Structure formats: C-alpha cells, structure tokens
Amino acid sequence: MxxxxxxxxxxxxxxxxxxxxxxxxxxxxxxxxxxxxxxxxxxxxxxxxxxxxxxxxxxxxxxxxxxxxxxxxxxxxxxxxxxxxxxxxxxxxxxxxxxxxxxxxxxxxxxxxxxxxxxxxxxxxxxxxxxxxxxxxxxxxxxxxxxxxxxxxxxxxxxxxxxTKWRTPFEEQYGPFRNGPWKDRGKVLSATYREEVLRVDPDAAVLTVAGHDDIDVLLAIGRAEAPPQEVMSTLIDAAADPRWGRPASEATPSIGVTFREYQGSAPQTAPETNAVVPAFTxxxxxxxxxxxxxxxxxxxxxxxxxxxxxxxxxxxxxxxxxxxxxxxxxxxxxxxxxxxxxxxxxMGSAPPQLIHKHRCAVVTFDRPFAYLARHRPSGLILIAGWVAEPGE
Missing domain, CATH: 3.30.497.10 (Antithrombin, subunit I, domain 2)
Structure with missing residues (x-):
C-alpha cells in the first residue's frame, strides 16, 4: 500500500x-x-x-x-x-x-x-x-x-x-577564511551551482543548498547590525515563499553577495553561484x-x-x-x-580556449548567519538555528 x-x-x-x-x-x-x-x-x-x-x-x-x-x-x-x-x-x-x-x-x-x-x-x-x-x-x-x-x-x-547528502557536494578549502569578520577562522567549504539557488532582498541573502531525499538547507545572511531574531524571521519568510526577494542573477552586489566575471570555454547557459560557507557542528x-x-x-x-x-x-x-x-x-x-x-x-588534457564571458554571484557566509532544514515538498521546517561562530 x-x-x-x-x-x-x-x-x-x-x-x-x-x-x-x-x-x-x-x-x-x-x-x-x-x-x-x-x-x-x-x-x-x-x-x-x-x-x-x-x-x-x-x-x-x-x-x-x-x-x-x-x-x-x-x-x-x-x-x-x-x-x-x-x-x-x-x-x-x-x-x-x-x-x-x-x-x-x-x-x-x-x-x-x-x-x-x-x-x-x-x-x-x-x-x-x-x-x-x-x-x-x-x-x-x-x-x-x-x-x-x-x-x-x-x-x-x-x-x-x-x-541528507548534498546534490552538489562542497569542496574543502583546507584553511580558514582569508578575509572578513571571521578572517583566519573556520573550516571553509566552497561549491559552485549552475542553477538559481540564491535570492536577495535589501535586508538579506538566502542560499538554498539542495540535498537528496527531498531535504533543503537554507542559509540566510542579513545586515551586520540586524539582530539574529530578525534574520531568522526573514529566513522563515523566504523558506515559505518562492517569490521572496529576487534571483541573484538579476541583482547587483548586496548583503553578502559580490559578482565576478571570468572567461570560460563555453557560453554561459544558466545562472552561476559560488557559495563560501563554514563547516559547522x-x-x-x-x-x-x-x-x-x-x-x-x-x-x-x-x-x-x-x-x-x-x-x-x-x-x-x-x-x-x-x-x-x-x-x-x-x-x-x-x-x-x-x-x-x-x-x-x-501538583503539589590541452587547456581549452577561454573566450566566453561568465558572470557568477559569490555569496560568502563569513559572519554570523541563520539556517534551517526543511522538507522540500511540504515546506515543513525541521531544524533551525544561528551560527554565531565558525566551525574549527
């Protein structure tokens, strides 16, 4: 049955x-x-x-x-x-x-x-x-x-x-953050996505890291002065509403997000995002x-x-x-x-020719941020929390 x-x-x-x-x-x-x-x-x-x-x-x-x-x-x-x-x-x-x-x-x-x-x-x-x-x-x-x-x-x-295991595994950078508030701290992970996984609004950037078996983990970095409670509430809003914010591919540099351009061997056919995240326990x-x-x-x-x-x-x-x-x-x-x-x-092989321009959004979680895990089809939030310090 x-x-x-x-x-x-x-x-x-x-x-x-x-x-x-x-x-x-x-x-x-x-x-x-x-x-x-x-x-x-x-x-x-x-x-x-x-x-x-x-x-x-x-x-x-x-x-x-x-x-x-x-x-x-x-x-x-x-x-x-x-x-x-x-x-x-x-x-x-x-x-x-x-x-x-x-x-x-x-x-x-x-x-x-x-x-x-x-x-x-x-x-x-x-x-x-x-x-x-x-x-x-x-x-x-x-x-x-x-x-x-x-x-x-x-x-x-x-x-x-x-x-869950990630659909796109991260690479371990074998070193701490090189810049930012967590400089010389943390164990840095990096992954590149060729799909729309990053959304932004004036107050936060939200990255969706897709796992297998219908699990997503969402990370949100807010304004540096924003209290954790506000960032968490924004993250829950974004998790519930696929129309929240706008795709990073349509945005300009914003909170936690920069852009870089590079030459590739083939034309860019999808949004590109590079995520830089600390491992944490x-x-x-x-x-x-x-x-x-x-x-x-x-x-x-x-x-x-x-x-x-x-x-x-x-x-x-x-x-x-x-x-x-x-x-x-x-x-x-x-x-x-x-x-x-x-x-x-x-009580009581030969390197390819790099002739095509690519634009890649780079989101860096190098200071405290909110996260949650959800069941993707239902939207049910399973676990949530605040990463105040980078993992060692």
Missing part, C-alpha cells in the same frame, strides 16, 4: 502552524539557539492538548495553531507520513510511573505503541530512556534530556532526525520552560493551575520541558537531531 506523504498528511494550514511555532519561539528568545526544533515540540503540544481542559487546553491549542480535532489526529498523521521520507525519522513516546492512573481514552489516542513504564529508580530508568533517544536519532543524541533525580510521574518525548541543551509563554506552556507548567483532567486521575503539571539538539553541516551533507522531553509531576 502506498504510504501517505507529509504534504498529503498535513494540510497547508497545519504546516504553516508548525512553522509559525518555530518562528514565534526562536524570535521570542533573548538569543536564537545554535540549533533547535520547533517540530520536535509541536506534536507534544498536540498530545498534551488531548489531555487538557479549559484554559490550559486553550493555551496549548493556540500555541500549536490547531483545534482539538486536529490535536487528536496530527501526531499519528505526522508519524505515519514521515515513514515515506527516507531522510527523516520521528518518534513519539510516553512513560508512566506506577503512581499514575492514565485516562484510557487519552492512552488510546496516542500514536502507535507509545506507552512505556517508569520505575522511579533513575539507575533503572535512565538506560532505557537513553537507549530510546539513541535508537530514534540514529545515535546522534544518546541521552534523554531530563533530570531523573527530580520526581517524574509521566514523561512525554519526541525524537527527530534528518540526514553545533549542540544545544534548551530549558523550554524558559520559553513557556511562546510555547503555550505557562498554565501547563503551573503547579497550581494546570488542568489535565482528561489525561490522568491525579493532578499533573509539567515540571520539566527540555530539548537536546545537534546539527552537522559538512562538505558531503547535513545531519541533525532533536530529542524533546516533557516531564510531568504531581
């Missing part, structure tokens, strides 16, 4: 809702993280919403950008559709302690065989949870990002990973309760006012909400992963 694709499983409005959660979260933070996944949070908000009531339910649905009917359907639809995307992996699971009596209807609504058991003994529970994180990220993240020394009666988690550990307002978790994490009456017989609130992420941008491809966890506690 043919598998459902992401673009078929999720409506355009649902994809926009997931992407807008990413925008709202990252742009609301004092600092844009090096790597983060709003998509890792989005299905967990839906799962929580199916167990919430009244104001807590309303806050979760508003943050997720969905209604209660969608909250019941989205996690399973998302998990099923990801199976048709070879570069992606996504899992959602829950573990309950012995003192919690879960609502059978809530359990029945969980996607797949998602329920496990917690013993309450960290020495027993930690290896099980860490193994789940490692298996579901292909070893990119080898731990569950929660503190098991604190009381956890119910744990909800998601694990997301993406791996980034890791972050995020406390999501610091972003409770942007993520719709203010009431859910309030040990007095949280309302999860449709989830368990006991009164629960979110006592921990954490995400561990990693991203690697190399000459051959891109790989990234995020594990998100919500812990709930009880």
């Amino acid at each position: 043919e598998q459902t694709t992401l673009q078929d499983a999720l409506s355009a409005d649902e994809i926009t809702a997931a992407n807008e959660l990413t925008r709202r979260w990252l742009t609301a933070r004092a600092e844009v993280p090096a790597v983060a996944s709003g998509l890792g949070i989005w299905p967990l908000l839906a799962v929580l919403a199916t167990g919430a009531v009244e104001a807590t339910l309303e806050e979760l649905l508003e943050a997720a950008g969905i209604d209660i009917g969608q909250a019941a359907d989205v996690p399973a639809a998302l998990l099923d559709a990801v199976r048709s995307a070879p570069a992606l992996s996504l899992a959602v699971a829950a573990w309950a302690g012995p003192r919690v009596t879960l609502d059978p209807e809530w359990v029945a609504g969980l996607p797949g065989d998602a329920i496990g058991a917690l013993t309450g003994d960290p020495a027993v529970d930690k290896p099980v949870l860490d193994d789940w994180a490692s298996r579901n990220t292909g070893g990119l993240i080898d731990r569950m990002p929660v503190d098991l020394d604190e009381s956890i009666e119910l744990l909800l988690a998601s694990a997301l990973s993406v791996r 980034l890791d972050t550990d995020l406390d999501l309760l610091q972003d409770a307002a942007a993520l719709g978790l203010e009431l859910a994490s309030d040990d007095e006012f949280a309302q999860f009456d449709r989830l368990a017989a006991q009164r629960l609130y979110i006592s921990q909400a954490k995400q561990a992420c990693t991203a690697v941008f190399s000459a051959s491809g891109f790989e990234a992963a995020a594990v998100t966890a919500f812990g709930m506690a009880f």
Whole structure:
C-alpha cells in the first residue's frame, strides 16, 4: 500500500502552524539557539492538548495553531507520513510511573505503541530512556534530556532526525577564511551551482543548498547590525515563499553577495553561484520552560493551575520541558537531531580556449548567519538555528 506523504498528511494550514511555532519561539528568545526544533515540540503540544481542559487546553491549542480535532489526529498523521521520507525519522513516546492512573481514552489516542513504564529508580530508568533517544536519532543524541533525580510521574518525548547528502557536494578549502569578520577562522567549504539557488532582498541573502531525499538547507545572511531574531524571521519568510526577494542573477552586489566575471570555454547557459560557507557542528541543551509563554506552556507548567483532567486521575503539571539538539553541516551533507522531553509531576588534457564571458554571484557566509532544514515538498521546517561562530 502506498504510504501517505507529509504534504498529503498535513494540510497547508497545519504546516504553516508548525512553522509559525518555530518562528514565534526562536524570535521570542533573548538569543536564537545554535540549533533547535520547533517540530520536535509541536506534536507534544498536540498530545498534551488531548489531555487538557479549559484554559490550559486553550493555551496549548493556540500555541500549536490547531483545534482539538486536529490535536487528536496530527501526531499519528505526522508519524505515519514521515515513514515515506527516507531522510527523516520521528518518534513519539510516553512513560508512566506506577503512581499514575492514565485516562484510557487519552492512552488510546496516542500514536502507535507509545506507552512505556517508569520505575522511579533513575539507575533503572535512565538506560532505557537513553537507549530510546539513541535508537530514534540514529545515535546522534544518546541521552534523554531530563533530570531523573527530580520526581517524574509521566514523561512525554519526541525524537527527530534528518540526514541528507548534498546534490552538489562542497569542496574543502583546507584553511580558514582569508578575509572578513571571521578572517583566519573556520573550516571553509566552497561549491559552485549552475542553477538559481540564491535570492536577495535589501535586508538579506538566502542560499538554498539542495540535498537528496527531498531535504533543503537554507542559509540566510542579513545586515551586520540586524539582530539574529530578525534574520531568522526573514529566513522563515523566504523558506515559505518562492517569490521572496529576487534571483541573484538579476541583482547587483548586496548583503553578502559580490559578482565576478571570468572567461570560460563555453557560453554561459544558466545562472552561476559560488557559495563560501563554514563547516559547522553545533549542540544545544534548551530549558523550554524558559520559553513557556511562546510555547503555550505557562498554565501547563503551573503547579497550581494546570488542568489535565482528561489525561490522568491525579493532578499533573509539567515540571520539566527540555530539548537536546545537534546539527552537522559538512562538505558531503547535513545531519541533525532533536530529542524533546516533557516531564510531568504531581501538583503539589590541452587547456581549452577561454573566450566566453561568465558572470557568477559569490555569496560568502563569513559572519554570523541563520539556517534551517526543511522538507522540500511540504515546506515543513525541521531544524533551525544561528551560527554565531565558525566551525574549527
């Protein structure tokens, strides 16, 4: 039987809702993280919403950008559709302690065989949870990002990973940047494209690096004085709108973009872009309760006012909400992963002749920039972040 694709499983409005959660979260933070996944949070908000009531339910649905009917359907639809995307992996699971009596209807609504058991003994529970994180990220993240020394009666988690090889591999320059703000720093990669991969507007330049298996990684460099939140928001706009900006081949020198002319052996038949990018490996550990307002978790994490009456017989609130992420941008491809966890506690030959003139756009990412990875057919943003320092 043919598998459902992401673009078929999720409506355009649902994809926009997931992407807008990413925008709202990252742009609301004092600092844009090096790597983060709003998509890792989005299905967990839906799962929580199916167990919430009244104001807590309303806050979760508003943050997720969905209604209660969608909250019941989205996690399973998302998990099923990801199976048709070879570069992606996504899992959602829950573990309950012995003192919690879960609502059978809530359990029945969980996607797949998602329920496990917690013993309450960290020495027993930690290896099980860490193994789940490692298996579901292909070893990119080898731990569950929660503190098991604190009381956890119910744990909800998601694990997301993406791996792709570039259609056009980069060449390693075997040296740092020679000029610019990152002079004498970084491991420089270079690639030349003979297609329209670079778009510009007065405030930013956005490069699309195409991978196999329907994955793109987009890089955006903004004005030097622009805050990271603004550059990230611009990048999300560009990712969502193919009409954003204008092709670099039709532009003049702009932010991060220069042009060079050279003599080639054959006429130029397509736009040419040379991209100069640092390799990078980034890791972050995020406390999501610091972003409770942007993520719709203010009431859910309030040990007095949280309302999860449709989830368990006991009164629960979110006592921990954490995400561990990693991203690697190399000459051959891109790989990234995020594990998100919500812990709930009880309240209380002869050279050719060069006779043809070519014009090539050169985009250089030699200072801090934003990036994101997306599923190309659906436009769903998978991972996003800010590269503040060049990789060594």
